[in-house]
Amino acid sequence: MVRTMTGAQMVLKALADQGVEHIFGYPGGAVLPIYDEIFQQDEIQHILVRHEQGAVHAAEGYARSTGKVGCVLVTSGPGATNAVTGLTDALMDSIPLVCITGQVPTHLIGNDAFQECDTVGITRPCTKHNYLVKDIADLARVLHEAFYVAKAGRPGPVVVDIPKDVQFTPGEYVGPSNVRHKTYRPQVTGDQEAIRAAVDLIGGAKKPLFYTGGGVINSGPAASQLLREFVRLTGCPITSTLMGLGAYPAADKQWLGMLGMHGTYEANWAMHDCDVMICVGARFDDRITGRLDAFSPGSTKIHIDIDPSSINKNVHVDIPIIGDCGHVLEELVRVWKARAPQVDKAAHTAWWKQIDKWRGVDCLKYSGKDDVIMPQLAIQRLYEHSKDKDVYITTEVGQHQMWAAQYFRFEDPNRWMTSGGLGTMGYGLPAAVGVQMAHRDSLVIDIAGEASVLMTMQEMSTAVQYDLPIKIFILNNQYMGMVRQWQELLHGKRYSHSYTEALPDFVKLAEAYQCVGIRAEKPDELDDAIKEMIAVDKPVIFDCVVDQHANCFPMIPSGEAHNNMLLGEGVSDESISEAVSEEGKVLV
Amino acid sequence: MNAPLPSTHYPAATGAQSAESHTLSVLVDNEPGVLARVIGLFSGRGYNIDSLTVSETEHQSHLSRITIVTTGTPMVIEQIKSQLDRLVPIHDVTDLTVAGNPLERELALIKVVGKGEKRVEALRLAEAFRAQVIDASTEHFVFEITGRLNKIEQFVTLMQPLGLVEVSRTGIAAIGRGQEAM
Numbered sequence: 001m002v003r004t005m006t007g008a009q010m011v012l013k014a015l016a017d018q019g020v021e022h023i024f025g026y027p028g029g030a031v032l033p034i035y036d037e038i039f040q041q042d043e044i045q046h047i048l049v050r051h052e053q054g055a056v057h058a059a060e061g062y063a064r065s066t067g068k069v070g071c072v073l074v075t076s077g078p079g080a081t082n083a084v085t086g087l088t089d090a091l092m093d094s095i096p097l098v099c100i101t102g103q104v105p106t107h108l109i110g111n112d113a114f115q116e117c118d119t120v121g122i123t124r125p126c127t128k129h130n131y132l133v134k135d136i137a138d139l140a141r142v143l144h145e146a147f148y149v150a151k152a153g154r155p156g157p158v159v160v161d162i163p164k165d166v167q168f169t170p171g172e173y174v175g176p177s178n179v180r181h182k183t184y185r186p187q188v189t190g191d192q193e194a195i196r197a198a199v200d201l202i203g204g205a206k207k208p209l210f211y212t213g214g215g216v217i218n219s220g221p222a223a224s225q226l227l228r229e230f231v232r233l234t235g236c237p238i239t240s241t242l243m244g245l246g247a248y249p250a251a252d253k254q255w256l257g258m259l260g261m262h263g264t265y266e267a268n269w270a271m272h273d274c275d276v277m278i279c280v281g282a283r284f285d286d287r288i289t290g291r292l293d294a295f296s297p298g299s300t301k302i303h304i305d306i307d308p309s310s311i312n313k314n315v316h317v318d319i320p321i322i323g324d325c326g327h328v329l330e331e332l333v334r335v336w337k338a339r340a341p342q343v344d345k346a347a348h349t350a351w352w353k354q355i356d357k358w359r360g361v362d363c364l365k366y367s368g369k370d371d372v373i374m375p376q377l378a379i380q381r382l383y384e385h386s387k388d389k390d391v392y393i394t395t396e397v398g399q400h401q402m403w404a405a406q407y408f409r410f411e412d413p414n415r416w417m418t419s420g421g422l423g424t425m426g427y428g429l430p431a432a433v434g435v436q437m438a439h440r441d442s443l444v445i446d447i448a449g450e451a452s453v454l455m456t457m458q459e460m461s462t463a464v465q466y467d468l469p470i471k472i473f474i475l476n477n478q479y480m481g482m483v484r485q486w487q488e489l490l491h492g493k494r495y496s497h498s499y500t501e502a503l504p505d506f507v508k509l510a511e512a513y514q515c516v517g518i519r520a521e522k523p524d525e526l527d528d529a530i531k532e533m534i535a536v537d538k539p540v541i542f543d544c545v546v547d548q549h550a551n552c553f554p555m556i557p558s559g560e561a562h563n564n565m566l567l568g569e570g571v572s573d574e575s576i577s578e579a580v581s582e583e584g585k586v587l588v
Numbered sequence: 589m590n591a592p593l594p595s596t597h598y599p600a601a602t603g604a605q606s607a608e609s610h611t612l613s614v615l616v617d618n619e620p621g622v623l624a625r626v627i628g629l630f631s632g633r634g635y636n637i638d639s640l641t642v643s644e645t646e647h648q649s650h651l652s653r654i655t656i657v658t659t660g661t662p663m664v665i666e667q668i669k670s671q672l673d674r675l676v677p678i679h680d681v682t683d684l685t686v687a688g689n690p691l692e693r694e695l696a697l698i699k700v701v702g703k704g705e706k707r708v709e710a711l712r713l714a715e716a717f718r719a720q721v722i723d724a725s726t727e728h729f730v731f732e733i734t735g736r737l738n739k740i741e742q743f744v745t746l747m748q749p750l751g752l753v754e755v756s757r758t759g760i761a762a763i764g765r766g767q768e769a770m
Binding site for chain 2: 120121124125128129130132149153154181182183184286289290291292307308309311312313316558559
């Protein structure tokens with residue numbers, strides 16, 4: 001059945017047909033016809049943010065915690081340019097979004113009209129794909145294609161730019177089942193021969209290691225279950241990138257913790273020494289590899305990725321498998337069971353013995369203080385008080401983000417939302433808004449730094465408006481902590497502009513936003529304050545005043561190899577001697 | 589315990605492989621912005637474009653063919669192909685160089701101004717190179733020449749002392765040898 005409707009009506013109809021329930025946005029001249037349609041329906045709920053960047057991050061949090069496509073609606077010109085940071089963030093972390101932008105009427109495009117910008121030009125390099133719809137006849141098809149492109153293959157953000165006159169023009173609507181993309185068909189099933197070769201290689205390994213990433217999370221909860229099954233079948237140790245946390249339970253004995261620049265001692269050493277590496281849905285990012293010529297030098301590498309351009313981009317791999325992690329893991333489990341390889345048990349035992357020695361270093365140990373809260377302690381206590389709840393964590397970017405990754409323990413996928421690739425300060429608060437919108441009854445905490453959170457603080461107002469009881473847990477050290485840490489270690493302690501001399505009083509700020517402010521300054525206040533924060537059924541800004549000079553360890557100094565880590569003061573030299581062979585000591 | 593720290597938090601560049609030249613044929617939907625996507629990919633990721641030509645080749649299906657000559661290490665060439673291939677409106681990426689010694693031709697329009705002996709010499713050379721005169725006055729010629737890159741380079745070099753004032757070149761069009769089609 002062909003139905004005639006205006007472009008604006010078509011937008012709402014297409015969103016509804018795509019199963020959209022929530023859209024994050026901010027009105028303006030060039031999207032008023034769409035806002036007029038939003039006013040006249042109640043199928044889709046619009047969440048009014050305070051800045052367009054917040055809308056995109058909220059949609060990212062929504063998408064990452066639900067597995068659905070996140071939706072954004074902004075106006076032309078500044079509306080679109082404000083969304084650029086969020087779009088780039090979603091592109092770097094492969095988050096499926098559809099962002100609808102208003103545009104000036106078609107006859108004014110190119111005229112420097114009021115609130116005009118070249119939206120498709122500006123967003124071309126920061127989206128997976130984008131469209132300018134100049135003809136109403138294309139609109140419905142483009143909207144459905146946008147959802148398909150956003151979630152098919154390696155997910156990403158898609159922009160649909162709609163001039164205002166097209167929003168008014170009547171046209172014929174087509175439903176999603178009538179739209180099939182002309183060219184875009186990503187490969188999802190892996191090559192059988194490569195899968196068999198991978199099983200044989202893993203079966204014969206003496207020092208195997210799984211290295212998994214955000215691709216497992218993006219593939220859906222079933223992929224995480226299959227990963228667990230396969231890792232347990234093979235008995236191999238497993239580490240993960242920042243993006244992959246939660247795909248494998250942190251409580252499991254085969255889990256080594258996160259790897260990379262601030263990864264654990266055991267994960268990084270295992271990466272350096274392994275003989276077979278099974279990379280699942282990760283992309284050999286520079287935060288993971290460190291010095292490329294010294295990255296896992298002795299291993300044969302298997303790489304499972306849905307994006308062929310990730311293969312051999314940074315590191316040469318021996319067995320590439322192009323496909324969706326879930327599909328490939330399912331095949332790996334099946335082929336492993338069918339071939340039942342005889343693993344070298346003695347070699348595995350020796351490998352685990354070595355790993356236990358590395359674990360013995362206790363690399364996350366830190367020196368506690370009586371009079372001041374250590375940031376690591378704050379995360380540990382937060383974890384203890386929230387671990388039995390239905391909890392989702394978002395973060396900003398910096399030291400607190402790394403401490404959260406190290407000390408908060410994730411047992412399930414889609415519970416951890418952080419800006420990994422782009423490293424966007426200000427991500428966590430709006431992302432928490434999006435997560436809470438999708439999970440009204442869950443505990444949603446943004447582990448924040450005081451510098452990051454001020455970048456998007458205005459979204460507290462959104463949280464209050466929509467009754468979203470998000471908890472903003474600020475580790476407040478008055479410094480841009482990670483910048484300060486690098487300045488201390490690399491720039492002769494010259495703390496150039498990393499100290500914030502004029503911070504707001506976060507408790508009063510919370511009150512100004514009509515939410516709840518809580519402050520903890522001493523270690524003995526911490527537990528009660530956290531309990532109070534969790535108990536309050538309103539948005540909370542928690543000002544956790546922490547040690548100003550704590551550094552984030554372990555740390556691979558840049559440009560170094562994985563077996564050259566800096567450790568914190570809390571880690572004793574004896575424990576390192578215990579763990580490292582004579583050969584290794586030369587390197588450390 | 590540790591060596592002095594380098595003051596950057598990015599890994600150093602790895603040792604360079606030697607660069608090679610490849611000719612890529614890219615079949616794309618002829619839609620607005622598709623060329624910008626391809627060019628933006630090259631500039632954004634720091635790849636080289638030595639030559640680029642584009643034109644609609646299949647009118648009914650609105651397909652255009654982009655021919656790109658690029659240089660890079662084998663790893664970079666592989667990256668370029670996979671990065672191109674994942675652009676949504678791209679149908680097919682073929683590395684003609686891998687398929688083997690493709691046919692490559694370019695067209696150039698060359699304006700030479702002069703009188704007397706130089707003018708005669710220019711015309712004589714044009715005949716030897718099978719360049720055609722497509723515009724002339726008593727004081728100038730415009731030559732049209734088609735051929736391989738080095739033939740055109742050579743002709744342009746020869747015209748330089750004979751009054752060459754302007755050159756316009758199309759860039760390389762290429763096709764694979766034999767009966768196989770893309």
